[in-house]
Amino acid sequence: MQQTWLNMSWLESEIYIAVSATLYFTFLTLITLRVIIKRKAIGVSLAWLFLIYAIPLAGMIGYLIFGELNLGAKRSKQRKLFSGAFLRWLKEEAVTYRQDKEQVSENAHAMQAFVESYTNMPMVMGNKHTLLTSTDEILLKLIEEIKAAKSHCYLMFYICEQGGLVDPLLEELKLAAYRGVNCKLLLDSVGSHRFLTSKLPGQLRAAGVDVVEALPVGAFRLIFQRQDLRLHRKLVCIDEHIAYTGSMNLVDPAFFKVEKNIGQWIDVMVRCEGPIVQHMQGLFLWDWSLETGEKLMLPEANKDLFCLVGSENAQLIPSGPEFGKVGIHQVLLTAIYEAKYSLVLTSPYFIPDESLLTALQVAAMRGVNVKIILPAKNDSIMAKYASRAFFEDLLKVGVEIHQFHGGLLHTKSIVIDEKLALVGTVNLDQRSFWLNFEMTMLIDNECFAGELLRTQMHYTLASKQLTLEQWSQRSFVKRFLEGLLYLFSPLL
Numbered sequence: 001m002q003q004t005w006l007n008m009s010w011l012e013s014e015i016y017i018a019v020s021a022t023l024y025f026t027f028l029t030l031i032t033l034r035v036i037i038k039r040k041a042i043g044v045s046l047a048w049l050f051l052i053y054a055i056p057l058a059g060m061i062g063y064l065i066f067g068e069l070n071l072g073a074k075r076s077k078q079r080k081l082f083s084g085a086f087l088r089w090l091k092e093e094a095v096t097y098r099q100d101k102e103q104v105s106e107n108a109h110a111m112q113a114f115v116e117s118y119t120n121m122p123m124v125m126g127n128k129h130t131l132l133t134s135t136d137e138i139l140l141k142l143i144e145e146i147k148a149a150k151s152h153c154y155l156m157f158y159i160c161e162q163g164g165l166v167d168p169l170l171e172e173l174k175l176a177a178y179r180g181v182n183c184k185l186l187l188d189s190v191g192s193h194r195f196l197t198s199k200l201p202g203q204l205r206a207a208g209v210d211v212v213e214a215l216p217v218g219a220f221r222l223i224f225q226r227q228d229l230r231l232h233r234k235l236v237c238i239d240e241h242i243a244y245t246g247s248m249n250l251v252d253p254a255f256f257k258v259e260k261n262i263g264q265w266i267d268v269m270v271r272c273e274g275p276i277v278q279h280m281q282g283l284f285l286w287d288w289s290l291e292t293g294e295k296l297m298l299p300e301a302n303k304d305l306f307c308l309v310g311s312e313n314a315q316l317i318p319s320g321p322e323f324g325k326v327g328i329h330q331v332l333l334t335a336i337y338e339a340k341y342s343l344v345l346t347s348p349y350f351i352p353d354e355s356l357l358t359a360l361q362v363a364a365m366r367g368v369n370v371k372i373i374l375p376a377k378n379d380s381i382m383a384k385y386a387s388r389a390f391f392e393d394l395l396k397v398g399v400e401i402h403q404f405h406g407g408l409l410h411t412k413s414i415v416i417d418e419k420l421a422l423v424g425t426v427n428l429d430q431r432s433f434w435l436n437f438e439m440t441m442l443i444d445n446e447c448f449a450g451e452l453l454r455t456q457m458h459y460t461l462a463s464k465q466l467t468l469e470q471w472s473q474r475s476f477v478k479r480f481l482e483g484l485l486y487l488f489s490p491l492l
Helices: 002-038 041-052 056-066 074-092 106-119 135-148 166-178 199-209 276-292 329-337 354-365 383-388 391-396 429-437 446-461 476-486
Strands: 124-132 154-155 182-188 210-214 237-239 244-248 267-273 312-319 343-347 369-375 398-403 413-416 420-423 438-446 464-465
Touching: 056 124, 074 276, 106 182, 106 312, 106 329, 106 420, 106 438, 124 135, 124 446, 135 244, 154 166, 154 276, 166 182, 166 199, 182 276, 199 210, 199 276, 199 446, 210 276, 237 276, 244 329, 244 420, 267 438, 267 476, 276 312, 312 329, 329 413, 329 420, 329 429, 329 438, 354 369, 354 391, 369 446, 383 438, 383 476, 391 398, 398 446, 413 446, 420 446, 446 464
Parallel strands: 154 182, 182 210, 343 369, 369 398
Antiparallel strands: 124 267, 124 312, 154 237, 237 244, 244 267, 312 438, 343 413, 398 464, 413 420, 420 438
């Protein structure tokens, strides 16, 4: 009888192993077929397949959670509901001061036409842009603007964290709401997690400030939507005549991530006046309605409110899953290929795909002076080594790489031929290109481009330029880490 029981136990074990193996290989096959059928970029597909087969169970689960662009049923429904009204607004209300092609500089022609083609956002004339390069100055200026607000204060940030000058700014927001100003604060669920789980949102709501968590995350939500699609935009709209955008989150660098020991974050913001403010306000209200389901109330064309105040052409470039597959990546490629003699880029995270890497190499080989300014220290170890995997290929063709030692250089900017500027929230990595909700300003004006270029050159004074000879002497361990993280670069 004991022998019979042992035989049954052995048989059950064999059946269990056979069923488990069948289920596992069926699941593996189905996931593999799904990766192939989805036809993502080859590098992305291969990286996922490598991960799935190298770490089977974790890789398959990771793909189901992070592998596909799933915004969730609620947001997709809101997008379908509001997209028609948003498109009509762009075509009918946001075109009052559209700039004629003849008045757009030659450098900007291709980008301006492409952006308008895929977003319907026109380039508008008559704007004034003020570049703010001191984080203290930025926060103090915002406090002053909120204090003077009469109609509304709309703020959208990836990260909001209390401390330093952020505290009086939030107090001014409360006071503005008390006196009847329409105050809205839209914050990303992941970036602003510590703030959103503190007591402050409740205090702001009690004062009359509408605080909304964008793209909320949670274990239950993993089933229904991708969790790493983040609202990475930084945007402030105050009344109808002032707006801000740039690289800075709603944080005081003197108090933010000091435990990382990488120095203070270095950022810029652009204070905007003129017709471009209408577009920036419209983008905020679009995001707000998608997140809350509230009726989409877009700003109507009004020459008394969105009036000509300067001589600068500007075009807003929103990007993200809701604006199609090409977007900002194609804009950046166009900018690089349009450069004739000078190209300066700054970014905290630099993980280009093959097409962007090739464009930079070709630019340098055809005689363009290409400078890339990156932070020497980074808050992401993976991004740090994945980034460095590209250095040798760039140095070999004459691209200048400057490592900034004055803190974490967080400014995202490009200046083309000292005439054209791109500044905003987009990092030079795959996440910003394909996943995050981002925004960039294309400013077609030599004076502003020159001012941004001076800021970039100021960064080089606190930087050390790499040479190919020095870089070739790095250790085997560093080379190995670069090579390993390079394999995963399409997913970072």
